[in-house]
Amino acid sequence: MLEEANLSVGAVAKRCGIKVSTLHFYEEKGLIKSLRNQGNQRRYKRDVIRRISVIKAAQKMGVSLQEIEQVFAKLPNKRTPDKDDWARLSKAWQAQLNERIKYMERLRDSLTGCIGCGCLSMKNCPIYNPEDVLANDGVGAVILDRKA
Amino acid sequence: MLEEANLSVGAVAKRCGIKVSTLHFYEEKGLIKSLRNQGNQRRYKRDVIRRISVIKAAQKMGVSLQEIEQVFAKLPNKRTPDKDDWARLSKAWQAQLNERIKYMERLRDSLTGCIGCGCLSMKNCPIYNPEDVLANDGVGAVILDRKA
DNA sequence: ATAAAACCTCAAGCAAGGTTGAGGTAAAGT
């Protein structure tokens, strides 16, 4: 195979703008894999970079590492995932993302009305309503970091 | 004044769908206040419910408790906040929310392209790009809980 | 050949946002 695993932790970290410790952490969590060289140092195949990219994108959508791991588990084990594999993932997440966008829009549209309104019981409040649509659809958290 | 502070922790917690411990926690953080009855039990004015409603709404928009506290600090100290006071808050947050929605839309629009694309370096990737617009505008995290 | 830079493991620590439990008091129901 042409699949050389020749990227060092440092190289990957630098390239992805994350810390070496984060790579260790992700590996521990089963999100990425590495091979070892003779001196026990990690060596990565290039696809690790795409994995990290996907992890970061998913996090921005509010997907937890655990959920990401579960989704990654569906990727082919034997071969390096190809474009189609990744496209399937992104498609699933795109739907989630759309729901979240809609949710945020609803939140925006009812924000002033709600905060300023008299619905002190919150039973009828479109914002603070446990029955809210998103509440029941198994959607995770949305997180947009302040540091990108 | 007509401002009776006669709601117990339990009543407020039940009404807001949160735990008593959360009320204690918020009080400790300075987000809400309480008076005490003869037996040292907390008694709340009705406006605490609106505060909690606002806290929850803000959290859903991704505002941290710390930021919420800072914003609450601008509310009148002497009198119970009125509709206009709350409306001012919601207006500020609405702008943030709009930015976040735009960000999510951009994320959505570039998701498939990016994950499936060949930009392994991420330097050009609209998703995984530290220079991303939101990175620099001091906007916090967006969190939508799975439990509403 | 040696010194510096990069890497290794493992344990501990941090921040946010709460939750849980122990030990004790107050208020409410019957």
Added chain:
DNA sequence: ACTTTACCTCAACCTTGCTTGAGGTTTTAT
């Protein structure tokens, strides 16, 4: 009056997502 429920404080603990540091090895540069 007595029991149960609600409340009090304070300290410890939990989860997520990492970061930091100590003590030691490997690579790389000169």
